[in-house]
Amino acid sequence: MASSTAAAFSALSPPPVGAERPVPQGRLLFRASRAGSRPLRINSSRHQGLSPAPRAAKAVEAAKADPLNVMIAGAPASGKGTQCELIKAKYGLVHISAGDLLRAEIATGTDNGKQAKEFMEKGKLVPDEIVVNMVKGRLLQPDAQEKGWLLDGYPRSYSQAMALETLGIRPDIFILLDVPDELLVERVVGRRLDPETGKIYHLKYSPPENEEIASRLTQRFDDTEEKVKLRLQTHYQNIESLVSIYEDVIVKVKGDTTVEDVFGEIDKLLTSSLDKKTEMVAS
């Protein structure tokens, strides 16, 4: 099942590491150094002489005034959940996963949950009338507004994206994880969840630390080879419309390397995005 969005993806490749980003004069100029992950900062005249303390204070002040807002998308088992745990731990963003919100509705037995489960079992998108208000409501809660949000698995369609656009809700960066289909199926079938900690394991690639954890691991009802192929079809049917809506903030990240390497790329992107916001708020 070839991805039908290969052409759209290729246009998304991030600029080569070390490429100069066109930054208006009089602002902090920085570019990712080829060697390391730390951006090389070339301070403009206005910032020279500032000792680190005031600059750090400005960064904290800026982050409070306008926290980082991130969307992360990708095919089933592309690594969204795993990367969200690492992003949350480092950046303190509020992780909002549409899939988790739906599974919570199922677990509490609400009518929405009962309806949602029928769609989820077929690998289809749950209707907007259930998902949109659920996600909007969570996004607009004080913690997400104050700390910044990390939106995972939403929007998954043009209409879902438009529901946020009408509210003027847009991310600072939209991370699109890209993993070959054949790897996705193997990842889904071996994926397990620890119901006590919420940690995601894989029987082959990320096995549980001990027998006690192994004995309590669960498998999602939609994590079967048959269902993941349906979910992949749904993903490829919808992703192209999102690529166009978020083309100014979307960055494709290869998701088929190690968890640490994928996070290393994401971390560089988020730090750069945060730097730009800090500069804009502080200037």
Ligand SMILES: Nc1ncnc2c1ncn2[C@@H]1O[C@H](COP(=O)(O)OP(=O)(O)O)[C@@H](O)[C@H]1O
């Ligand atoms: N934004 C959404 N809109 C509609 N349905 C969704 C949305 N997010 C998740 N779902 C439903 O929940 C299922 C699981 O989603 P998720 O937990 O994000 O897993 P994955 O990203 O691996 O598909 C999806 O297959 C879909 O049925």
